[in-house]
Amino acid sequence: MVWGEYPAEFNPKVHGPYDPARFYGKKDTPFTQVRLRELGSWLARRNKTPRAATQAVSRAWWRWQQKYLLPEKMGVAPFIQIAVGSMAFFYLINYTKYKAHRTQKYHW
Amino acid sequence: MLSRLAARSSSVAVRLAHTSSSASQAAASATPATTNEERNEVDFPRTKRPIHPAPVRMGFIPETWFELLYSKTGVTGPYVLGTGLITYLVSKEIYVIEHEFYSGVIMAMMAAYGIKKFGPTVAATLDDQLAKEKEEMLSGRNNTIKALTEGIAASELSAEQAKGQSLLFQAKRDNIGLQLEAAYRQRLQSVYAEVKKRLDYQLEKSNVEKRFEQRHMVDWIVQNVRQSITPAQEAASLKQCITDLKALAARA
Numbered sequence: 001m002v003w004g005e006y007p008a009e010f011n012p013k014v015h016g017p018y019d020p021a022r023f024y025g026k027k028d029t030p031f032t033q034v035r036l037r038e039l040g041s042w043l044a045r046r047n048k049t050p051r052a053a054t055q056a057v058s059r060a061w062w063r064w065q066q067k068y069l070l071p072e073k074m075g076v077a078p079f080i081q082i083a084v085g086s087m088a089f090f091y092l093i094n095y096t097k098y099k100a101h102r103t104q105k106y107h108w
Numbered sequence: 109m110l111s112r113l114a115a116r117s118s119s120v121a122v123r124l125a126h127t128s129s130s131a132s133q134a135a136a137s138a139t140p141a142t143t144n145e146e147r148n149e150v151d152f153p154r155t156k157r158p159i160h161p162a163p164v165r166m167g168f169i170p171e172t173w174f175e176l177l178y179s180k181t182g183v184t185g186p187y188v189l190g191t192g193l194i195t196y197l198v199s200k201e202i203y204v205i206e207h208e209f210y211s212g213v214i215m216a217m218m219a220a221y222g223i224k225k226f227g228p229t230v231a232a233t234l235d236d237q238l239a240k241e242k243e244e245m246l247s248g249r250n251n252t253i254k255a256l257t258e259g260i261a262a263s264e265l266s267a268e269q270a271k272g273q274s275l276l277f278q279a280k281r282d283n284i285g286l287q288l289e290a291a292y293r294q295r296l297q298s299v300y301a302e303v304k305k306r307l308d309y310q311l312e313k314s315n316v317e318k319r320f321e322q323r324h325m326v327d328w329i330v331q332n333v334r335q336s337i338t339p340a341q342e343a344a345s346l347k348q349c350i351t352d353l354k355a356l357a358a359r360a
Binding site: 081 | 148162168223
């Protein structure tokens with residue numbers, strides 16, 4: 001497997017046209033249906049290589065796009081989601097600075 | 109390092125070539141999707157562009173998150189969770205309320221007002237544009253479909269007409285046969301008439317010749333006989349006649 005190839009599990013004869021949002025590997029229990037005591041084995045079964053992580057993020061990005069951004073009558077939701085997400089992200093990366101406000105009695 | 113890179117790149121190239129050929133093969137085999145028995149349409153249906161986006165609550169939170177908690181916590185569960193989380197974060201000052209918070213609240217209010225106020229009109233305008241663009245994009249395809257349908261209808265009509273053409277040809281052939289027959293009979297008639305005319309001519313000619321010959325002969329004989337009769341003979345015959353008359357008169 002090199003750059004620019006489809007996943008090894010993808011077989012156009014069986015799967016038809018390639019959908020970047022879809023996972024073509026062996027199906028496992030969805031995360032939302034995993035019981036707490038099975039969580040360890042479920043996590044142990046995950047493929048934790050950087051490549052797999054990248055693929056997972058890419059799939060998630062495509063799935064989000066297909067859900068909110070690409071429909072014909074898309075609304076304002078994806079933009080709000082991006083705004084809220086970036087707000088949270090920048091709050092987190094600046095959190096050390098904001099934390100300092102706690103100790104100050106008078107805020108400028 | 110460089111040699112390793114070169115080795116890798118060469119293997120990459122080989123693999124790329126291999127995959128491209130296999131991909132083209134796969135594409136070729138994937139095109140007749142209806143005949144492919146391996147194709148799993150149930151688990152891997154063809155991706156379609158949805159009309160409406162996935163539903164959200166409060167403008168951006170996916171409906172599925174609420175559904176996820178619904179079976180465990182009921183309708184209010186997610187709201188309680190969210191409110192409780194925020195309360196916890198604020199009260200423990202994990203989430204620090206600094207000056208950006210207020211500007212954030214005001215911007216959120218402005219955004220909400222703007223979306224509520226102008227959202228529907230913008231959506232209607234964009235939907236109109238979308239419908240127009242879609243129509244433009246599909247018009248070529250639709251026109252082609254229409255033209256092809258018309259073409260099929262026209263060719264079917266002409267095939268039907270060609271079938272009628274054979275009937276027409278048969279009728280024409282019959283007609284020509286009748287004409288030929290008529291001409292043939294007419295010619296037969298004319299041949300008959302011509303032959304009859306010639307034969308009549310010959311007959312008439314021979315009749316005329318015969319009549320002429322006969323008359324000539326009769327005239328000639330009569331002339332010769334007259335010439336041969338002498339006045340003495342005439343007188344003798346006249347005397348004989350008178351005697352014959354006398355004898356007859358005596359008997360009567």
